[in-house]
Amino acid sequence: MGTSASGSAAGAARSARAAGSAGAAGSAGAARRPTIAAVAQAAGVSVSAVSHVFNGRTNISPETARRIREAADALNWRPNLAGRRVSRSSGGAVGNSIGLVVTQSEESFRRDPFFIRLIAGLTGPLARVGWSLSLTVVPPDEEAQVYRQWWTEQRVDGFLLVDLRTKDPRIPLLRSLSATAVALGPTPVTSAVPGVTLDDESGLAELLDHLAGLGHRRIARVTSAPGLAHSRRRNQVLSAAARRRDMSVRSLAWDEEASDPVAALLGARGDVTALVLDSEALATQVVAHAPEIGVRVPVDLSVLSWEDSWVSELVRPRLTALSAPVEESARTAVDLLHRMVRGESAASVVVPGRRLVVRESTAQARRS
Structure with a gap:
């Protein structure tokens, strides 16, 4: 074996980059995926040794196996067995x-x-x-x-x-x-x-028309994960649709770290008369706990969930919710x-x- 154990990581990375560059140059327009031969060259072993490691065989020493995996990781290489699966699959899967x-x-x-x-x-x-x-x-x-x-x-x-x-x-x-x-x-x-x-446009229209028909003009959307892409999109789409109906939408955060998240949320709602929460798990907490702090659902506050499941049926009153085709x-x-x-x-x-x-x-x- 040409590569020592002590220098395996650096050597594998250098060889991997060289092998990857050569492979990329040799096939314009093709998927630039390195080969098992490139991994073997980078690790200083035979192709069969690489195959044995990734097939789970135990006849390769732990040190050599580690060096092979380092080389494969540097190349972002993964064995492609799709072709063999096709050939032995009678059903086409x-x-x-x-x-x-x-x-x-x-x-x-x-x-x-x-x-x-x-x-x-x-x-x-x-x-x-x-x-x-x-x-x-x-x-x-x-x-x-x-x-x-x-x-x-x-x-x-x-x-x-x-x-x-x-x-x-x-x-x-x-x-x-x-x-x-x-x-x-x-x-x-x-x-x-x-x-x-x-395609949430029709669901949003249903939700806002339902609330507008009940006389709600000031609503809030409550999220527990503002960093998610769909949270930002929901805020934008809901706010735009609400403006077309002469309604206003506030964004409120669910504070999981608060000693009483429901009390913190209800204390921050201001003149909002309806809450639309990210999930039925959050909404059921509001419905269950709000009466204990003097807020009656739905008499004082309407509560809706952006998601629906069997959980919506567990609380009383049961949750109005948007059912998604999961x-x-x-x-x-x-x-x-x-x-x-x-x-x-x-x-x-x-x-x-x-x-x-x-x-x-x-x-x-x-x-x-």
């Missing part, structure tokens, strides 16, 4: 697993009905194409490493991105890895990551990923948006 990396806290994840619906919605479409779901919940500072590791070690064939952020760092990361991904939400046109977005979005995302793994082109898709489900948490606006 070519994938194995999609990755879903969630950066909520474990407590928040357990309480979020959206992910229950999303995972349930993914089950059928994944089974039909012969795929499974690889799911992990990690702190934000570990997120990038999970994407790199899962892709370079061939744990997944593609990623499903959720909770897109403004200038989301995952987009350039996945581009640098040449990783396949689909997002639930709008993505930049230049990102090469197609998105599955909701299952259809999941099916569409799996279809896009499946086509991309097969080498087909895939563009962003807009699915029918939310619809308003009116229950008892909204009523006539109380006059001062």
Whole structure:
């Protein structure tokens, strides 16, 4: 072996860059993906040694395996077994697993009905194409490493991105890895990551017309995650639609760190007569706790949720909410990923948006 263990990281990186440059120059217009031979050269080993490491065999020493993985990581290389899957698949399914990396806290994840619906919605479409779901919940500072590791070690064939952020760092990361991904939400046109977005115009119109018909003119949208891309978009779209109806919309933050988040929110609402909260998990907390601090729902305050699920039926009064087609979005995302793994082109898709489900948490606006 030509590369010593002590100099493996630097040597692998230098060799990787050289191999990557050579490979890129040799194929104009083709996908510039490094080969297993380039990894072997960078690590100073044989091609079979690289194959053994990434196939999980134990006949390679830990030190050599580490050097091979360092070289593969420097090259952003991942074994491509799609062709072999096609050849041995009688049904035409070519994938194995999609990755879903969630950066909520474990407590928040357990309480979020959206992910229950999303995972349930993914089950059928994944089974039909012969795929499974690889799911992990990690702190934000570990997120990038999970994407790199899962892709370079061939744990997944593609990623499903959720909770897109403004200038989301995952987009350039996945581009640098040449990783396949689909997002639930709008993505930049230049990102090469197609998105599955909701046409929310009709749902918003229903929500505002419902509140206007009840005499509400001053409403507030409450978010617990202002850094997410969809939060900014919701604020913009809701405010513009409200102005056309001679209504005003305030933006309020849900303070999870407050000793009593509901009391803090209600104390900051001013003359607002209706709240539209990001999720049913937040809205049910308001409905359940507001009477204890002297605010009656819906007599004093109407409460609505931007999301809907079985949770909306648990409280009294039951929640008026916007029901989203989570299952259809999941099916569409799996279809896009499946086509991309097969080498087909895939563009962003807009699915029918939310619809308003009116229950008892909204009523006539109380006059001062």
